[in-house]
Amino acid sequence: MPNSVYPVILESSAQQVLVSLVHLSIAEDGTDSTDILKRVTELAASGLQVARASIWLHDPNQDAIVCQDLFEQGPKHSQGLTLLRKDFPSYFSELDHSVVIPANNAHTHPATACFSASYLKPLGIGSMLDAPIWRGGKAVGVLCFEHVGGPREWSESDRAFAAQVALISGLYYERQERLAAERALREREAMERNNQKMEALGRMACVIGHDFNNLLTTMVGQTEMLLRPNVPNEQVRHRASVVLDAASRAGALVKRLLNFGKGRDATVMQFNLVDIIIAIEPVLRSTVPPRIALEFHLPNTPMKIMADTVSIEQIIMNLVVNAKDAISGEGTITLTVSRSRDSEGGDSVVMTVSDTGCGMDEATLYSAFEPFYTTKGDQGTGLGLSTCFSNMRSLNGNITIASIPGHGTTCTCTFPARG
Ligand SMILES: Nc1ncnc2c1ncn2[C@@H]1O[C@H](COP(=O)(O)OP(=O)(O)OP(=O)(O)O)[C@@H](O)[C@H]1O
Ligand SMILES: [Mg+2]
Structure with missing residues (x-):
């Protein structure tokens, strides 16, 4: 008898689980994917009455699988564990070809025996049923059902259930990718x-x-x-x-x-961004009332960019004034400068202006860069962020906003680094 925390459920219950999974897979755009994956592993575990169920995705090179969510008795969830193809070649090669891997006795099955000493025995797992997630003829991940206890004979309907869950998971990931592409296009x-x-x-x-x-x-x-x-x-x-x-x-x-x-003042030249910030610090301080702390995290090393001082001053001023406007009581505005390297090896100078203010809701965030968009009535022209946006574009840089309503906002300006 399986050592399970779940009561015995019937075939129709498994069907019910699949229906719930389908509903989850078409959850509204923007629903937290961590929550969805937690529900998926919980439902998957309950469908087969196993103590542990997890969902993993391949890395782009198919060299590793990374755990997106592992549900285990407790209940407990964890993520991030990584298995490398080079350490478990027989398991990975089986993933590349199978619809399901029914390892009734996981300690002796050719695909899963490699996990016996290091993984299965310490956790008391006797049996595994794995179903690769397929998309476009390629295995992109795997769903793992792990039975704690002795060996377990996986029935025909168990295997069908596992394959169906993997199929629904594949559709979920496909939909997520499409939604992300649509978002990027918008x-x-x-x-x-x-x-x-x-x-x-x-x-x-x-x-x-x-x-x-x-x-x-x-x-x-x-x-x-x-x-x-x-x-x-x-x-x-x-x-x-x-x-x-x-x-x-x-x-x-x-x-x-x-x-x-x-577009901007004509005199573009190379200078250290930190020098400009230090030069306008007194002006910024006089703009911010005493109830708001203004903090600077500036590096000692030069942060050289190509720009004109007027544009940069305008950007910093606009962002700090917006941050001040967003804080009704006490709060903090933090200005940081750092250097970062992108995936193609390009160096950037990154300036952030963060505040602990009211934050922006989704509609405000969506329109914030639009010229004349303001939530400040007669107090605002709505040209602050759009000016920052066009200044950053003409300096070959980029500006983005991250905001949590009620918690604050961070505006990030990224400049190509010079020298
Ligand atoms: N740090 C921030 N926190 C919360 N909301 C912000 C922040 N910065 C901008 N916003 C929102 O974005 C809108 C547009 O900002 P923008 O700077 O373009 O115009 P404004 O501040 O309203 O007017 P102006 O800059 O002309 O005084 C603001 O009205 C506000 O709703
Ligand atoms: Mg403004």
């Missing part, structure tokens, strides 16, 4: 739309800036005439000088508008 499209909006905004800024500049030239010219010594009225001359001063400020504003239209 994100790319949203990014593209943002780019187009920013470009349109930039063009509009250029046109307005250009026409406004022309009008300004006329206004300045006429006002300068009022300042000539031959204009007798002192009061008129004084007022003209005030107008001229305002006009010169308007000229500076127009210049900024034109720079925005071009």
Whole structure:
């Protein structure tokens, strides 16, 4: 008699388990996959009345399988155990060919005997039933049912059940991959739309800036005439000088508008990102009220990037102001800089601005980079993050946001490292 924690269940119960598994496999997009896999192993174990059931995935090279979830009596769940093909060649080669591996006596079965001393005996496992997960003619993982106790004769329906669970698991993983691809496509499209909006905004800024500049030239010219010594009225001359001063400020504003239209300030050069942050630290501190701690984690080594200081200052300022706005009571804003290497060996400088504020819900996160998107009513223009986004793009960098509602937000800016 199997040493099991489960009461005996009938064929129809096994069917019921399969139906539950199908429901799980089509769970709503965004449901936590860890929770789903826990339910899968629990249901799988209950379907065959075994003490242990686990689900494993092959690594991309098919050199190893990694445990996604192991359910065992307790109940207890664990993940992450890895088995290497080179250590268990006979088991792996059987996985490559079988629909199920019914190891009635796991200690003597040619595929599973290799686990006997190190794994089966210490855990008291007498029998194993493994069902590879197949996709597109390739085994991508395996479902393992482990019976604690002596040998167990796996019936025809046991094997059919194991194969069905593996099939449903395969469909689950296929659906997850499709959903992830659809998500990535939606994100790319949203990014593209943002780019187009920013470009349109930039063009509009250029046109307005250009026409406004022309009008300004006329206004300045006429006002300068009022300042000539031959204009007798002192009061008129004084007022003209005030107008001229305002006009010169308007000229500076127009210049900024034109720079925005071009994407960024023209002078891009190599500099240490840490130096800029240190230089604007006093400004940042004056922006943040005393109830909010502002912390810096900056490395001593240079973090060289190619950029223009105006863009970088604008990005940091926008992110810190947003972080401040997100914290209603006390809290902390943390600015970090570090270096990272991507999978292709490219070096990046990574700057993060994290806060312990309100976080963003899914809808806000989705639209945060859109120009004019704001949740701050009249208090916000909704141009902060979209400006950061277009600045980062023009610096060949990238900006991403991770946020948990009620817990906080982290904005990550990644720049290609120089030197
Ligand atoms: N750190 C953050 N925490 C929570 N929500 C944020 C954070 N940063 C941005 N947001 C959300 O993203 C929206 C867009 O931000 P963005 O900086 O583009 O505009 P804004 O801050 O609303 O306006 P402006 O920057 O013009 O003052 C914000 O209204 C807010 O809802
Ligand atoms: Mg903002």
